[in-house]
Amino acid sequence: MSTRDAASSEQRLYRPPVSLTWWLRKPSYLLFGLRELSSVFIAWFVVYLLMLVYAVSSGSAAYQDFLDLSANPLVLILNVIALAFVLLHTITWFGLAPKAMVLRLGARRVPPGVILAAHYAAWLVVSAVVAWVILR
Amino acid sequence: MGAWHNVVIIGGGGAGLRAAIAVAEANPKLTVAIVSKVYPMRSHTVSAEGGAAAVAGDDDSMDEHAYDTVSGSDWLCDQDAVEAFVVEARKEMLRLEHWGCPWSREQDGRIAVRAFGGMKKKRTWFAADKTGFHLLHTLFQTALSYTDIVRYDEWFVTKLLVHDGRVRGVVAVELATGRVETIVADAVIVCTGGCGRVFPFTTNANIKTGDGMAVAYQAGAPLKDMEFVQYHPTGLPFTGILITEAARAEGGRLLNKDGYRYLQDYDLGQPTDAPVLRSMELGPRDRLSQAFVHEMAKGRTAETEAGHVVHLDLRHLGEKLIDERLPFVRELCASYQNIDPVHELVPVRPVIHYMMGGIHTDINGATPMTGLYAAGEVACVSINGANRLGSNSLPELLVFGARAGRAVAEFVATVPGAATAPVLAQGRDEEHRLERELSERQRSDGERIADIRTEMQETMEAGAGIYRDEASLTKALDKLSELKTRFAHASMDDASRTFNTELIAMLELSGMLDVASCIVASGLRREESRGAHQRTDFPDRNDEKYLAHSVISRKPDGEWRVEYLPVTITRWPPGERVYGR
Amino acid sequence: MPETITIEVWRYRPEQDSEPAWDSYEVPLRKEWAVLDGLNHIKDQLDGTLSYRWSCRMGICGSCGMTVNGEPKLSCSTFLTDYAPGPVRVEPMRNFPVIRDLVVEMGDFMAKLPTVKPWLVSGDDEPDEDAEYLQTPVEMDDYKRYSMCINCMLCYSACPVYALDPEFIGPAAIALAQRYNLDSRDAGAEDRRDVLASAEGVWACTFVGECSVACPKDVDPAGAIQRYKLTAATKAVKDLLLPRGAR
Numbered sequence: 001m002s003t004r005d006a007a008s009s010e011q012r013l014y015r016p017p018v019s020l021t022w023w024l025r026k027p028s029y030l031l032f033g034l035r036e037l038s039s040v041f042i043a044w045f046v047v048y049l050l051m052l053v054y055a056v057s058s059g060s061a062a063y064q065d066f067l068d069l070s071a072n073p074l075v076l077i078l079n080v081i082a083l084a085f086v087l088l089h090t091i092t093w094f095g096l097a098p099k100a101m102v103l104r105l106g107a108r109r110v111p112p113g114v115i116l117a118a119h120y121a122a123w124l125v126v127s128a129v130v131a132w133v134i135l136r
Numbered sequence: 137m138g139a140w141h142n143v144v145i146i147g148g149g150g151a152g153l154r155a156a157i158a159v160a161e162a163n164p165k166l167t168v169a170i171v172s173k174v175y176p177m178r179s180h181t182v183s184a185e186g187g188a189a190a191v192a193g194d195d196d197s198m199d200e201h202a203y204d205t206v207s208g209s210d211w212l213c214d215q216d217a218v219e220a221f222v223v224e225a226r227k228e229m230l231r232l233e234h235w236g237c238p239w240s241r242e243q244d245g246r247i248a249v250r251a252f253g254g255m256k257k258k259r260t261w262f263a264a265d266k267t268g269f270h271l272l273h274t275l276f277q278t279a280l281s282y283t284d285i286v287r288y289d290e291w292f293v294t295k296l297l298v299h300d301g302r303v304r305g306v307v308a309v310e311l312a313t314g315r316v317e318t319i320v321a322d323a324v325i326v327c328t329g330g331c332g333r334v335f336p337f338t339t340n341a342n343i344k345t346g347d348g349m350a351v352a353y354q355a356g357a358p359l360k361d362m363e364f365v366q367y368h369p370t371g372l373p374f375t376g377i378l379i380t381e382a383a384r385a386e387g388g389r390l391l392n393k394d395g396y397r398y399l400q401d402y403d404l405g406q407p408t409d410a411p412v413l414r415s416m417e418l419g420p421r422d423r424l425s426q427a428f429v430h431e432m433a434k435g436r437t438a439e440t441e442a443g444h445v446v447h448l449d450l451r452h453l454g455e456k457l458i459d460e461r462l463p464f465v466r467e468l469c470a471s472y473q474n475i476d477p478v479h480e481l482v483p484v485r486p487v488i489h490y491m492m493g494g495i496h497t498d499i500n501g502a503t504p505m506t507g508l509y510a511a512g513e514v515a516c517v518s519i520n521g522a523n524r525l526g527s528n529s530l531p532e533l534l535v536f537g538a539r540a541g542r543a544v545a546e547f548v549a550t551v552p553g554a555a556t557a558p559v560l561a562q563g564r565d566e567e568h569r570l571e572r573e574l575s576e577r578q579r580s581d582g583e584r585i586a587d588i589r590t591e592m593q594e595t596m597e598a599g600a601g602i603y604r605d606e607a608s609l610t611k612a613l614d615k616l617s618e619l620k621t622r623f624a625h626a627s628m629d630d631a632s633r634t635f636n637t638e639l640i641a642m643l644e645l646s647g648m649l650d651v652a653s654c655i656v657a658s659g660l661r662r663e664e665s666r667g668a669h670q671r672t673d674f675p676d677r678n679d680e681k682y683l684a685h686s687v688i689s690r691k692p693d694g695e696w697r698v699e700y701l702p703v704t705i706t707r708w709p710p711g712e713r714v715y716g717r
Numbered sequence: 718m719p720e721t722i723t724i725e726v727w728r729y730r731p732e733q734d735s736e737p738a739w740d741s742y743e744v745p746l747r748k749e750w751a752v753l754d755g756l757n758h759i760k761d762q763l764d765g766t767l768s769y770r771w772s773c774r775m776g777i778c779g780s781c782g783m784t785v786n787g788e789p790k791l792s793c794s795t796f797l798t799d800y801a802p803g804p805v806r807v808e809p810m811r812n813f814p815v816i817r818d819l820v821v822e823m824g825d826f827m828a829k830l831p832t833v834k835p836w837l838v839s840g841d842d843e844p845d846e847d848a849e850y851l852q853t854p855v856e857m858d859d860y861k862r863y864s865m866c867i868n869c870m871l872c873y874s875a876c877p878v879y880a881l882d883p884e885f886i887g888p889a890a891i892a893l894a895q896r897y898n899l900d901s902r903d904a905g906a907e908d909r910r911d912v913l914a915s916a917e918g919v920w921a922c923t924f925v926g927e928c929s930v931a932c933p934k935d936v937d938p939a940g941a942i943q944r945y946k947l948t949a950a951t952k953a954v955k956d957l958l959l960p961r962g963a964r
Contacts, residue, residue: 012731013814099940100947236837245851341773586761629765
């Protein structure tokens with residue numbers, strides 16, 4: 001079906017302006033805004049990783065320079081913020097997983113809580129393995 | 137301004153959408169327009185709850201569905217129409233299944249059916265208790281795939297254009313802008329639904345103001361069996377929101393204020409634990425609504441702020457069954473009555489629900505006016521006679537929507553061309569009339585539209601309710617005539633062209649006053665009691681004189697004329713309506 | 718309970734105002750009255766110029782979506798007593814152009830809906846016309862929830878992505894596409910993929926989740942979208958890695 005052409009020329013529609021503070025209206029809107037903003041910090045993480053790779057390949061002096069840079073309080077703060085954003089993404093992604101994945105055991109649907117718990121369990125296991133590799 | 141389509145369909149509910157698809161399938165070359173005062177998915181088909189009847193099981197037969205329908209109608213239906221209806225109902229329901237309608241299923245994947253009032257076999261297909269909603273959205277979404285159907289969303293039709301005895305199009309107002317347009321067509325199908333809003337207490341949506349009946353009547357098309365207005369026995373008090381008959385089909389019981397299953401006192405059978413078909417709570421709607429009135433007269437109904445009620449008891453059905461088969465009932469009770477039917481009694485009382493009468497059509501939806509067709513609740517074929525059985529209305533709008541669509545496609549192929557100048561001139565006249573209405577009603581001394589509407593509704597309840605007599609009908613007719621005079625001087629606050637809903641309410645009321653008069657005038661002439669038309673001064677059915685359709689039409693002087701047409705009887709001669717024994 | 722309550726209504730009359738304004742009305746506060754009943758009282762008794770849409774007054778036709786005290790609501794199933802002692806502020810739904818008063822322009826949705834092909838596309842297994850497709854209750858469960866959408870537009874009103882990017886197909890349209898994708902009778906998933914898996918389709922959504930909070934019929938459009946992201950991603954990876962025959 002198609003719609004009979006609207007007589008838009010005869011109409012004066014009011015388009016409410018998007019207020020500057022719309023993202024403060026609800027916590028979920030604020031989180032949405034933060035996730036959009038996070039792209040800057042995620043990009044920084046990528047750049048930081050590339051710097052690390054470059055430093056490692058350029059020898060121990062360059063690597064030491066990189067470590068010094070990393071110890072700079074400003075860089076440290078930047079990295080903590082970036083890590084927080086990555087965690088925000090992880091939690092969002094995990095929260096979304098039970099909705100995205102519909103698993104069935106026979107006729108019964110696996111409860112969303114189980115899928116969510118499985119994700120966090122897997123996260124813990126992977127983190128433990130990483131910690132073991134680094135700290136042993 | 138003018139537009140042209142081969143076929144214009146007024147109304148985008150179940151019948152209108154089905155008709156549009158039927159035209160498009162019968163002849164893809166034809167241009168079809170759906171002109172509706174609301175977006176199609178807002179149409180009142182959406183509110184139907186319980187289900188749609190069509191023969192399903194091996195233990196059932198077309199003849200049994202036909203017989204239930206004929207006896208349910210108190211023999212006032214046309215049996216040739218019913219015989220065609222029961223056969224095609226099944227085809228249409230399967231068609232809808234192929235289009236994706238989520239009919240409720242048995243464990244093995246086959247369509248499930250439930251019992252319904254007045255039906256001897258389980259043959260009511262259902263989609264939980266939102267059958268109308270799923271049916272309408274399935275039709276709407278399917279219709280979206282037909283790219284050549286043009287929609288006029290939120291356009292209100294004010295007049296049918298008639299020239300040389302042929303219907304040649306419509307005049308309509310676009311709500312958003314107020315522009316008036318003449319839409320010329322080779323044929324018009326009216327699918328605007330019923331007119332429950334002429335009464336004060338109804339299950340019907342706000343849009344059900346009988347607009348299609350009114351424009352057809354004003355153009356000279358006759359209305360048939362208008363005195364037959366169905367009361368549904370179970371509406372929520374105060375709002376009038378429908379509690380589906382399916383609640384009783386699943387085992388719900390009606391109790392008076394003493395907790396007694398009072399229907400056993402009204403020749404509807406004896407109470408049993410499990411529901412028995414065509415018995416007690418599964419009797420026909422007219423008989424159940426009438427039983428309520430008698431029970432009230434005996435002082436055995438409960439009194440509430442919103443009037444007298446009886447109680448619908450669903451508690452013994454259990455939470456699981458209610459959630460699976462009657463989730464909407466539970467949702468409605470919670471929202472609008474603040475009760476949970478799993479644990480509490482549901483207060484209910486009879487409520488205006490459906491119009492058996494309507495625009496007089498033949499078995500193909502054709503009216504006596506060349507080029508004018510009608511289908512759905514707005515039409516009277518008639519398969520419903522003096523009382524419609526629950527779950528016959530949804531298949532009716534499918535069967536006769538499709539039939540009207542096919543008939544129109546054939547008609548349009550043979551219709552000779554005709555000059556458009558005379559109808560465009562009529563369109564301009566109508567545009568000027570609407571301009572005058574808008575400007576002349578801006579005055580401070582007139583009555584409010586809403587006040588006159590309320591008085592009309594109260595008049596209809598008092599004069600043409602479940603029981604009527606000569607005195608009540610005559611009084612109502614006089615009052616309606618007074619209201620028409622007062623309406624001519626009623627005023628409006630709103631002079632705007634942009635989405636002027638007061639203008640629409642005024643145009644609706646103008647039509648409702650005509651439709652209400654037709655209901656009362658037809659009722660006054662029928663001096664017998666049959667189905668939903670109960671005259672206390674003529675308590676018996678009189679087949680000798682009134683086994684006939686009343687047909688009311690408008691005379692050129694604005695008065696009306698009531699005539700009678702024979703009822704078509706093929707295989708089931710008039711007999712006693714027996715329920716519960 | 719006080720006897721009356723104040724309803725503040727957002728008004729916009731394009732033929733006389735260039736800017737919206739607020740009007741205040743005092744209406745009876747009755748326990749049965751929804752916000753819609755209050756508006757009807759205003760329309761019928763106090764001010765016939767107030768414009769809004771409504772029809773079924775039982776939460777199924779989807780006409781009467783509005784913003785009530787800042788939240789997207791169906792005004793027929795939002796009750797005045799819940800806002801006592803008031804005032805109740807009623808505005809049009811957010812994120813839409815306004816035609817007048819509480820009436821919004823929803824042509825955008827009506828244009829987008831057909832692009833996701835929300836109808837059953839039959840495959841080779843369509844039964845004869847005198848038989849039905851078999852579909853078990855478990856199979857029906859897969860899509861049933863998404864079939865409950867009443868097109869009331871509250872999800873669009875709640876969605877900040879739609880507010881910032883009007884090209885986004887939006888929650889209801891995607892949920893309706895999924896309603897057919899997940900129907901065992903349907904064979905149209907491939908036809909819907911281009912639109913759903915596009916940048917203006919599911920990938921525009923960043924899982925704010927407010928659409929599912931606003932939904933009065935528990936459709937969970939956010940869930941429908943996330944589920945399609947997984948489907949689209951899986952399909953894309955398969956297309957990349959597997960030879961044509963094995964996809």
